[in-house]
Amino acid sequence: MKLVTAIIQPHRVDEVRAALEAAGVKGVTVSEAAGYGRQKGHTEVYRGAEYTVDLVPKTRLEVLVDDADAASVTEAIVSAAQTGKIGDGKVWTVPVDDVARVRTGEHGADAL
Amino acid sequence: MDSGNIAWLLISASLVLLMTPGLAFFYGGMSRGKSVLNMMMMSFGAIAVGTLAWVTFGYSISGGGDTINNIIGDPLGDFGMISTVESGDAMSIISAGFGATFAIITVALISGSIADRAKFGSWLVFAFLWVILVYSPVAHWVWGTGTAGEGFDALLGAGGPLFADLPGPYDFAGGTVVHINAGVAGLVLALLLGVRKGFGKEPMRPHNLPFVMLGAALLWFGWFGFNAGSAFAADNWAATAWVNTTVATSLAILGWLLVEKIRDGKATSLGAASGVVAGLVAITPACASVDTWGAIVIGLIAGILSSLAVGLKYKFGYDDSLDVVGVHLVAGLWGTLAIGLVASGAIQDDPGLFYGGGISLLGVQAAAAGVTIVYSAIATLIIGLAIKYTIGFRVSEEVEVSGIDLSEHGETAYEEAK
Numbered sequence: 001m002k003l004v005t006a007i008i009q010p011h012r013v014d015e016v017r018a019a020l021e022a023a024g025v026k027g028v029t030v031s032e033a034a035g036y037g038r039q040k041g042h043t044e045v046y047r048g049a050e051y052t053v054d055l056v057p058k059t060r061l062e063v064l065v066d067d068a069d070a071a072s073v074t075e076a077i078v079s080a081a082q083t084g085k086i087g088d089g090k091v092w093t094v095p096v097d098d099v100a101r102v103r104t105g106e107h108g109a110d111a112l
Numbered sequence: 113m114d115s116g117n118i119a120w121l122l123i124s125a126s127l128v129l130l131m132t133p134g135l136a137f138f139y140g141g142m143s144r145g146k147s148v149l150n151m152m153m154m155s156f157g158a159i160a161v162g163t164l165a166w167v168t169f170g171y172s173i174s175g176g177g178d179t180i181n182n183i184i185g186d187p188l189g190d191f192g193m194i195s196t197v198e199s200g201d202a203m204s205i206i207s208a209g210f211g212a213t214f215a216i217i218t219v220a221l222i223s224g225s226i227a228d229r230a231k232f233g234s235w236l237v238f239a240f241l242w243v244i245l246v247y248s249p250v251a252h253w254v255w256g257t258g259t260a261g262e263g264f265d266a267l268l269g270a271g272g273p274l275f276a277d278l279p280g281p282y283d284f285a286g287g288t289v290v291h292i293n294a295g296v297a298g299l300v301l302a303l304l305l306g307v308r309k310g311f312g313k314e315p316m317r318p319h320n321l322p323f324v325m326l327g328a329a330l331l332w333f334g335w336f337g338f339n340a341g342s343a344f345a346a347d348n349w350a351a352t353a354w355v356n357t358t359v360a361t362s363l364a365i366l367g368w369l370l371v372e373k374i375r376d377g378k379a380t381s382l383g384a385a386s387g388v389v390a391g392l393v394a395i396t397p398a399c400a401s402v403d404t405w406g407a408i409v410i411g412l413i414a415g416i417l418s419s420l421a422v423g424l425k426y427k428f429g430y431d432d433s434l435d436v437v438g439v440h441l442v443a444g445l446w447g448t449l450a451i452g453l454v455a456s457g458a459i460q461d462d463p464g465l466f467y468g469g470g471i472s473l474l475g476v477q478a479a480a481a482g483v484t485i486v487y488s489a490i491a492t493l494i495i496g497l498a499i500k501y502t503i504g505f506r507v508s509e510e511v512e513v514s515g516i517d518l519s520e521h522g523e524t525a526y527e528e529a530k
Binding site (some may be wrong): 044045046047048049050051053 | 137228280317318372376380383386422423426435
């Protein structure tokens with residue numbers, strides 16, 4: 001099993017969710033994130049005083065998938081989240097030892 | 113008994129009381145999330161102790177009854193407002209109540225200059241003493257006697273009346289008493305307490321701009337009681353004050369946004385809300401002295417001046433956190449002086465320089481502002497120093513960094529506050 005984690009632009013969440021559903025992914029965890037990469041921060045002005053906001057708001061998606069689906073799920077996220085501008089984010093995959101479904105106690109692929 | 117006038121003053125007093133919770137939102141939104149409750153509590157605390165200060169000694173000092181050497185009202189002359197209430201005269205009773213709401217908002221305004229760092233108990237002590245020792249005497253000089261000129265003469269005129277043969281000074285609803293007074297006191301306290309950790313280096317961005325907009329709206333609404341209520345009648349003066357208040361405030365929004373658009377590239381919501389307050393402040397003393405064109409000029413220039421003045425604190429290094437000086441002192445001064453320039457002479461007797469009057473009204477307005485500045489600075493400094501060296505005025509650095517809400521009030525506004 002693999003954990004696919006994506007950091008994307010908040011305004012692409014709906015498109016990515018639709019793409020994941022089309023790819024047969026049954027569940028996803030979404031959380032708010034903040035960070036910076038090549039996009040850096042931006043400047044805000046309050047009563048004439050400039051503040052540099054270093055951390056840019058992003059959305060983090062986490063999906064657990066079978067090894068065989070990891071590549072296609074990654075591609076689905078990339079194509080749905082892409083705008084072509086700096087700040088589109090990143091997607092990465094890490095191996096997962098075990099998964100348990102809390103309701104039933106099932107383990108492994110059955111719990112996905 | 114004129115029930116129409118009494119009804120209008122009852123409503124006006126209620127409107128002005130609403131300004132202070134409105135100010136709590138205006139200031140609270142501008143503060144950081146970890147200190148918003150303390151910021152709002154300084155306004156609510158001002159209501160609590162300001163009322164007590166007013167009914168005990170404040171009203172007696174400001175009122176026009178028995179005096180001490182003609183200089184201030186006898187503090188015990190109407191202690192507890194007992195004789196006023198017992199008089200059974202509705203106009204007198206609600207006028208005393210109306211005065212309380214002015215004292216409260218004035219001292220609450222000061223709290224903006226010491227955001228995030230004042231001990232709550234010390235603030236309450238300060239607010240109580242300041243209403244009695246600073247607000248009430250100035251209110252006596254400007255409003256408590258026959259004319260402001262007589263009041264200042266009593267204070268200054270060792271060698272005879274200074275203002276007797278001159279026009280004015282005019283202060284319809286509180287340019288000197290309220291805004292210059294609070295602005296100077298704010299500057300003094302900001303200097304006395306010192307800058308916050310990270311001032312000018314770390315971002316201290318307003319944590320809730322919708323609160324700021326809401327607060328500005330409540331202030332504007334309440335200000336109709338402040339300005340039009342200061343006519344003490346539902347008459348021509350009240351109506352004129354209402355119109356001028358709306359006109360000047362609208363133009364001040366435009367003035368502030370114009371500066372932002374040219375200087376920073378964008379017109380901001382904080383700028384619009386700040387423009388509202390700058391315009392309201394500037395028209396306060398002048399709202400019954402000018403025609404519509406005068407209100408337009410006063411409002412537009414107030415927005416421009418205050419939007420430029422809020423940057424001074426970074427240049428001179430005083431942490432007037434929420435710009436009590438830049439907005440209230442600067443716009444209050446401008447409105448007070450503007451009477452000398454654009455008073456129409458149609459309602460109040462003396463026209464300003466550009467309406468066929470001489471330069472003397474401008475000079476008298478400047479003198480009234482000057483006396484207020486000097487008295488407020490000295491008296492505020494004495495009260496502030498007394499608190500600083502007895503019970504202490506400022507919280508520890510640790511409290512300031514972790515957030516004053518939790519340490520002073522045992523609460524936090526949000527689960528994760530920065």
